[in-house]
Amino acid sequence: MAVRRTSAKASQEPVLLSIVVPMYNEEGGVGLFFDRLEPVLQAITEDYEIICVDDGSSDGTYDKLLEHRTRDGRIKVINLSRNFGKDTALSAGLDHAFGRAVVPIDADLQDPPELIADMMEKWREGFEVVYARRADRASDTATKRVTANWFYRIYNAIADIDIPQNAGDFRLLDQRVIAALRNLPERNRFMKGLFAWVGYKQASVEYIREERAHGETKWKYWQLWNFALDGITGSSTFPLRVWTYFGLAVFVFAVIYAIILSIDVLIHGVDVPGYASTMVAVLFLGGINILATGIIGEYLGRIFTEVRSRPLYLVREMHGIEHRIY
Numbered sequence: 001m002a003v004r005r006t007s008a009k010a011s012q013e014p015v016l017l018s019i020v021v022p023m024y025n026e027e028g029g030v031g032l033f034f035d036r037l038e039p040v041l042q043a044i045t046e047d048y049e050i051i052c053v054d055d056g057s058s059d060g061t062y063d064k065l066l067e068h069r070t071r072d073g074r075i076k077v078i079n080l081s082r083n084f085g086k087d088t089a090l091s092a093g094l095d096h097a098f099g100r101a102v103v104p105i106d107a108d109l110q111d112p113p114e115l116i117a118d119m120m121e122k123w124r125e126g127f128e129v130v131y132a133r134r135a136d137r138a139s140d141t142a143t144k145r146v147t148a149n150w151f152y153r154i155y156n157a158i159a160d161i162d163i164p165q166n167a168g169d170f171r172l173l174d175q176r177v178i179a180a181l182r183n184l185p186e187r188n189r190f191m192k193g194l195f196a197w198v199g200y201k202q203a204s205v206e207y208i209r210e211e212r213a214h215g216e217t218k219w220k221y222w223q224l225w226n227f228a229l230d231g232i233t234g235s236s237t238f239p240l241r242v243w244t245y246f247g248l249a250v251f252v253f254a255v256i257y258a259i260i261l262s263i264d265v266l267i268h269g270v271d272v273p274g275y276a277s278t279m280v281a282v283l284f285l286g287g288i289n290i291l292a293t294g295i296i297g298e299y300l301g302r303i304f305t306e307v308r309s310r311p312l313y314l315v316r317e318m319h320g321i322e323h324r325i326y
């Protein structure tokens with residue numbers, strides 16, 4: 001067993017590079033992943049750790065990870081109590097990553113590990129966030145490409161701080177940035193939004209997103225929709241506030257229309273037909289009202305989650321990590 005770094009060293013002196021990998025049912029891909037990642041890291045430094053967060057997998061992912069850990073002690077494992085979702089798993093990993101530079105990466109090799117070398121170079125030049133920007137989205141389906149595009153457009157139009165187009169969670173973060181993220185109290189961990197919010201000196205590197213090396217994507221469209229809602233409601237109150245102006249506009253219109261109608265009645269007398277226009281007004285206002293209430297509900301539900309302030313995730317077991325957050 002080649003455990004290279006003692007735990008004493010880990011708590012005194014941070015490693016140079018922490019890699020954080022959320023994993024959910026990746027049993028078949030774990031081996032491939034390490035085979036490709038490790039030589040890349042070796043070429044950069046000996047002083048690294050790979051923090052694998054098993055997000056409540058129901059297959060053999062966890063056992064596979066422990067097996068790999070006996071081979072190399074720099075592979076560390078956090079086992080969550082159930083499936084919490086990618087962003088939360090990523091948060092769990094980042095909470096325990098104390099490297100001077102930290103790189104979250106997907107386990108399916110869609111984020112090419114070779115890029116980490118370029119990111120480290122930028123980091124050494126003084127950038128604190130180096131995100132990987134997808135040069136194209138050829139590996140995604142047409143629907144996903146179109147919906148993703150809409151999402152970025154809408155998000156950037158209304159959110160307070162823009163997120164870079166076509167950049168995922170694959171990026172290098174300085175420990176300073178990680179510390180800032182750790183201090184953000186919210187339960188809604190839309191990581192792309194949080195990464196953008198914290199700011200810091202940013203640079204980007206380009207890459208071609210590959211096909212999944214093994215298994216299939218865990219996202220369903222309904223989840224993506226909810227993810228998008230989380231993203232927008234987590235970063236902007238515009239959808240809530242817009243109704244003030246809309247309501248005001250309708251009110252002004254109603255007053256003017258009422259005056260016109262009154263004058264009309266005074267001049268031409270009472271005009272009974274008017275069913276169509278009445279129905280249109282009733283349905284339109286009713287619909288808008290329900291929509292506005294629904295949007296308030298979206299926020300209210302999220303406020304409820306925040307207020308309840310449960311821990312973000314629960315750790316079942318940790319291997320190779322001393323700093324316990326929860």
Ligand code: UDP
Nearest residue numbers: 022023024055085086089106107108217218
């Ligand atoms: N993942 C996770 N928890 C989940 C779903 C996914 O930790 O509930 C991990 C997954 O194992 C992978 C990464 O998140 O390492 C990205 O997932 P996926 O490839 O399914 O997403 P996509 O690349 O399609 O956006």
Ligand code: MG
Nearest residue numbers: 106108110212
């Ligand atoms: Mg993937």
